Amino acid sequence: MKALAVTLASAALVVVGAGIAPAQDANPEPPSAADTAKGLQEWERIYAVFSHPRCANCHVEDDHPRWSGPEFATTRVHGFNVQRGLDGSGMGNAGLRCNTCHFETNSSVPHGPPGNEKWQLAPVEMVWFGKSSEQICAQIKDPQRNGGRSLEKVAKHVHEDELVGWGWDPGPGREPAPGSAEETFLAIQRWVAAGAPCP
Amino acid sequence: MRLTVNGKAIDIDADPEMPLLWALRDIAGILGPKFGCGIAACGACTVHVGGVPVRSCVLPVGDVEDNVLTIDGLAQDGRLHPVQQAWLEEQVAQCGYCQAGQIMTAVALLDEISDPTDEDIDNAMGGNLCRCGTYPRIRAAIKRAASLKAGA
Amino acid sequence: MGAIATITRRSLLIGAAAIAGGVAVGYFYYRKPFPNPLDDDLAEGNVTFNPYVKIAADNTVTVIVPRAEMGQGVTTTLAALVAEELDVALDAIKVEHGPASYAYYNREMLAEGGPFAFFDDGLIAESGRAAFGAASKFLGLQGTGGSASVRDAFDNMRQAGAAARQMLIAAAATRLDVPAGELRTTDATIVHQPSGKSVTYGEVAVDAQTLAPETLQLKEKAHWRLLGKPQMRTDMLAKVTGAPIFGVDVNLPDMLYGTVKMSPRFGAKPTKIDLSAAEKMPGVVKIVQMDTTYGHGFGIIAQNTWAAFKAAEAIAVEWGEPDYPADNAAISKALQDALASADGSALRDDGNVDTAFADVAREKLVEADYEVPYLAHACMEPMNATARLKDGVLDLWSPNQVPTITRQLCAGLAGVGQDNVNVHTTYMGGGFGRRGEVDFSMFATLIAKEADGRPVKVTWTREEDVRHDVYRPAAAGKFRARLGDDGMPVAVDMAIASPSVMASILRRTFPWLWLPGPDKTIVEGSFDQPYTIPDYRVTAIPAAISIPVGFWRSVGNSYNGFFHECFMDELAAAGKLDPVEMRRKLLAAQPAAVKVVEKVAEMAKWGEALPAGKAKGFAFTLSFGSWVGEIVQIADTPAGIRLEKMWIAADVGTALDPGIIEAQLVSGAVYGLSAAMGQEVTFADGMVEQSNFHDYDAMRIFQCPEFEVAILENYHKLGGVGEIGTPPAAPALANAVFALTGKRIRKLPLNKEVSFA
Known part of the structure; x- marks a missing residue:
């Protein structure tokens, strides 16, 4: 079982790697007003994805992933006292790691746990849950809070990362994030080309 | 499929999508792990795969690539595991149905943290539901197991 | 008088013969109301003395515990009743459930089924108990419920052990040729100290089986070795090793x-x-x-x-x-319509309530509407x-x-x-x-x-289990009270509407039987509380909703505890009285109740100031013959309300196994708190909306408060244990939430209004 082989050490590397990646300069060319308007349109598409529960529920500030869906009156804290983990790994605590329930693939039973090889909570600095469009936008552009990525790399990450891709293939009974990885990748590229404006 | 369960190799003739729980219970006749919810929401089916506690009711048997340990294989050479011994001494179980899962999770917790705090216990055991409300005694038994292990 | 009429109708229904014959509780050995079911299936060389004891030639002693072991410890405490009298170590006996048999009818399970309060020792109540107990015998109802197992077995199973022991001694006296009076028993062995001779039970069992004793001698409480002390459970080893003992x-x-x-x-x-x-x-x-x-x-x-x-x-x-109201709004309306109808039975009607409210001044009147949802049992084993x-x-x-x-x-x-x-x-x-x-x-x-x-x-799948339960019924209550000049309630009027559990059970088991009289489960926990209030009326109103309902731990007490004790808390607040002090006064006629209230208040240091952001709530319920006070302390935290500690004082009359009783009190409270905090079964299009533990969860370890329990033995009658922790739990918590937040939540679950950590 590969999912079970994911170690805390490799998770920690992801976090450390994020910290030491080189910061990127902002787009040097000042964008035109038309570009900004177009860019903001693209951003709306991107924001619809990032703020969607399939993504935002695991990009949280308070160490608790969220549950949402038609069976819950409102979005709620993930049951069972599931947490980021005292070690900051994003993979839970001793005795109750993510991979106790979340395996390589989505469970086929209704309300069963979704799965992915890389299942874990997003790093604490990447907070989307409960944040405004403006806040998420600023964060995406800040290498300190986006995993040390250039915006190109952000687009690539959205395009290629398996766990990000899960958002569009979340298993039975869950609403997928809008669009697709491809569409979101293209939207980010267009947004960047338009000067990556924030609302 | 060939699985190693509690140190013994067993052949399982089953749909690889069948959850490990049902392969163990209905095909291998290993009845320690219990069926409670089928969606990884109660912990009664908890077993270890490669030392990691997992909810066997949602893990496809075809994805199991490592040794399986169930409550049935926890006692060694006729001696209870310290966690089982502590459970006995604290008289934890009431109906007992969830306790196989509780014990397997507690074993995993103590394997990582030898002297867990109340917070560690809260963080580890939240996925294991007990409808009889044995939680205060579970807490006491985990602490007793920690001292039994330390003294062993 | 309503109570007599009801009992008579029920008596006729179940057969006059049962009433005339009466029930001699515990004299099973002499009267043999039913054949011994163990005779049919006895292994070679085994001897059965009565339906509870088998002894094999190799000295294996088997005790039949003919009650469901659901975690409440009957396979330990009931076995201990026999082991105590038989002079056998508890860990030396084999415990079996035994076959289905009328010989194992549970008299006590129905004895309190009539419309009278537990503390009512009057002639009518006592004849009612006899009649209902006889009904159980007539029906041969081998059942586990009503927190009645120990109360039913207390005489029967001790006598079974004592009778077997006396027969074995008689056989040993002949075998060893010594006077029976010189023989002592210990660890399934009969010893003649003066000569040093001994035989095991197994060696004389065959001789003993015909030597029925003339009289039975039970041990004095002071001489108990096992009873009254915590025992190691007979089922614990199986349960920590994952043994295949369950239905699944x-x-x-x-x-x-x-x-x-x-x-x-x-x-x-x-x-x-x-x-x-x-x-x-x-x-x-x-x-x-x-x-x-x-x-x-x-x-x-x-x-x-x-x-x-x-x-x-x-x-x-x-x-x-x-063919029933298909969603929550329709169900709620059906309950309210029932409340508005005049179709009720006042199972308590002290003084003259109508007169008491005729001239009540606005400022002395307290009114409140309460409601609780359907609940599923959600046993761990589907x-x-x-x-x-x-x-x-x-x-x-x-x-x-x-x-x-x-x-x-x-x-x-x-x-x-x-x-x-x-x-x-x-x-x-x-x-x-x-x-x-x-x-x-x-x-x-x-x-x-x-x-x-x-x-x-x-x-069954869990989904099938949650969606095809026999639910704890939804219920609604309309309450009013009049306060006196000292703030104490002088008149209380409670009307409670709920579908009848008894009628629902009969529909699916014995549909040809007719349920006469009111169903007391609708108001149990409200009409039968030991408070003295001059004008005090509690009315049960059956609501015609055919969603299946059944016995859910503590049955009607589960919601009446909430209704009655939250309303009492409201009255204390309205009368500017301390809720514990107000209860002490209202309960003065029942010293056992007062002692429970005082004990739990003392344990919890009730009345001492708490830091900001913390509060306590109190509730008391008499149910299943036991008197229980609970106090819970809660704290406001950024993650929500946290339950910090719960204190429980319970008077069970005689505590046969304090370890198991403590576990049951905590268990009952956790069950009640789980429901109060967040459980509800709701309906849409005639179907249950919840399906599994993700949307019908219960308290988890990280939400569980610390517990401190005191077991008292002041009352003269034995009380039940398995359900009694549940009724006061919800109101204690709701009253604590009021003390903490000022919100008086009259509709469960509480997490509709406040959030819990």
């Missing part, structure tokens, strides 16, 4: 597996069925259509449980319409049973609380006589009243009929 663990040669898919609308029939896809699923053996008093649907027989589950999903079916119908004999392995009713109803379905049904009662992964039903046994029986003599283990 039944494993038989040639066994098939199965599950059920029943109509999600109660009582509705399929209107369109397509089994073709399901029948083609791999591993599927057969799909059986089932029509029962519990509902309509399908049984799936397969090579393994998983295959059965998948096939059940693949059955394409449309169901008929419900409903299941295993059945085999072969050569005209039905064998049923069933985790059930009612073996004789199970035998009767399943015999009918299988088309065999009751003598050809063997009910093997397994350990239960929780019961809480749910396993006092017969649906899971009936379904397994119907499925086994189609399995060509092979056994079929039928396990």
Whole structure:
């Protein structure tokens, strides 16, 4: 079982790697007003994805992933006292790691746990849950809070990362994030080309 | 499929999508792990795969690539595991149905943290539901197991 | 007088003979009301002395505990009753459930079924108890419920042990040729100290079996070795090693597996069925259509449980319409309509309530409306049973609380006589009243009929279990009170509407029986509380909603505890009185109650100032013959309200095993707190909306408060234990929430209004 082989050490590397990646300069060319308007349109598409529960529920500030869906009156804290983990790994605590329930693939039973090889909570600095469009936008552009990525790399990450891709293939009974990885990748590229404006 | 369960190799003739729980219970006749919810929401089916506690009711048997340990294989050479011994001494179980899962999770917790705090216990055991409300005694038994292990 | 009339009608219903004969509790050995069921199946060389004791030649002592072990510890405490008198170590005996038999009828389970309060020792109440107990005998009701196992067994099983011991001594006296009076017993051995001679029980068992004693001598309480002290549970080793003791663990040669898919609308029939896809699923053996008093649907027989589950999903079916209010709003309206009707029975009517409210001044009047939802039991072990119908004999392995009713109803379905049904009662992964039903046994029986003599283990999915429960009924209450000049309540008027549990149970088990008189479960926990209030009326109003309802741990007390004790808390607040002090005054006529209140208040340091952001709540309920006060302390935290600590004081009359009683009190409280914090079963389109633990969860370890328990023994009658922790838990918490937040929450669950950490 590969999912079970994911170690805390490799998770920690992801976090450390994020910290030491080189910061990127902002787009040097000042964008035109038309570009900004177009860019903001693209951003709306991107924001619809990032703020969607399939993504935002695991990009949280308070160490608790969220549950949402038609069976819950409102979005709620993930049951069972599931947490980021005292070690900051994003993979839970001793005795109750993510991979106790979340395996390589989505469970086929209704309300069963979704799965992915890389299942874990997003790093604490990447907070989307409960944040405004403006806040998420600023964060995406800040290498300190986006995993040390250039915006190109952000687009690539959205395009290629398996766990990000899960958002569009979340298993039975869950609403997928809008669009697709491809569409979101293209939207980010267009947004960047338009000067990556924030609302 | 060939699985190693509690140190013994067993052949399982089953749909690889069948959850490990049902392969163990209905095909291998290993009845320690219990069926409670089928969606990884109660912990009664908890077993270890490669030392990691997992909810066997949602893990496809075809994805199991490592040794399986169930409550049935926890006692060694006729001696209870310290966690089982502590459970006995604290008289934890009431109906007992969830306790196989509780014990397997507690074993995993103590394997990582030898002297867990109340917070560690809260963080580890939240996925294991007990409808009889044995939680205060579970807490006491985990602490007793920690001292039994330390003294062993 | 209403109570007499009711009892008479019920008595006639169950047969006048039962009343005339009376019940001599505990004199089983002499009167032999039923044959000893152990005679039928006795192994070579084994001797049975009475329905509770078997002794083998190798000195193995087997004690029959004919009650459902659901976690409440009957296999320990009931065995200890025999072991105490028989002078055998508890860990040396073998405990078996034994067969279904009328000999094991539970008198006490029905004895408190009448419309009288536990503390009422008057002639009418006492004759009522005799009549209801006799009903249990007449029905041969071997049941586990009503927190009655120990109360029923206390005399019977001690006498069974004492009688066997005296017979063994008599046989030993002859064998050793010494006077019986010089013999002592210890550890299943009879010793003659002066000569040093001894024999084991097993060695004289055959000789002893005919030597019935003239009189029975029971040990004085002061001489108890086992009773009154915490014992190691007889089932603990099996439960820490994962032993296959539960219904789901039944494993038989040639066994098939199965599950059920029943109509999600109660009582509705399929209107369109397509089994073709399901029948083609791999591993599927057969799909059986089932029509029962519990509902309509399908049984799936397969090579393994998983295959059965998948096939059940693949059955394409449309169901008929419900004949009950189909959603929450309609249910709530039905309850309110019932409250507004005059169709009630005042099971308590002290003084003159109407007069008391005729001239009440606005500022002395307190009024409140309360409501609680349906609740599921959610036992950890989903409903299941295993059945085999072969050569005209039905064998049923069933985790059930009612073996004789199970035998009767399943015999009918299988088309065999009751003598050809063997009910093997397994350990239960929780019961809480749910396993006092017969649906899971009936379904397994119907499925086994189609399995060509092979056994079929039928396990429900959790979804099926949650959506086909017999629910704790929803209920609504309309309350008013008049306060005196000192702030104390002088008049209380409570009207409570709820579907009748008893009527619902009869509909699905014995539909030809008629339930006479009011169902006291509607108001138990409100009408029978030991408060003295001059004008005090509690009215039960049955609401006609046919969603199946049943016994849910503490039954009507589960919501009446909340109604009554939250309203009391409101009255204390309105009268500017301390809620504990107000109870002490209202309970003054019952010293046992006062002592419970004082004890729990002292333990919790009630009245001492708390830091900001913390508060305590108090509640008291007398239920199942035990007097229970609970105080919970809660704290406001950023994550929500956290339950920090709960104190419980309970007077159970005589505490036979303090370790198990403590566990049960905590267990009952956790069960009640779980429901109060967040549980509700809701309906849409006639179907239950919840399905599994993600949307019908219960308290988890990280939410569980610390507990401190005191067990008192002041009252002169033995009380129950298994359910008594539940009724005061919800009101203690709701009252604490009021103290913390100022919010008076009159509708459960509480998490609709406040959030919990």
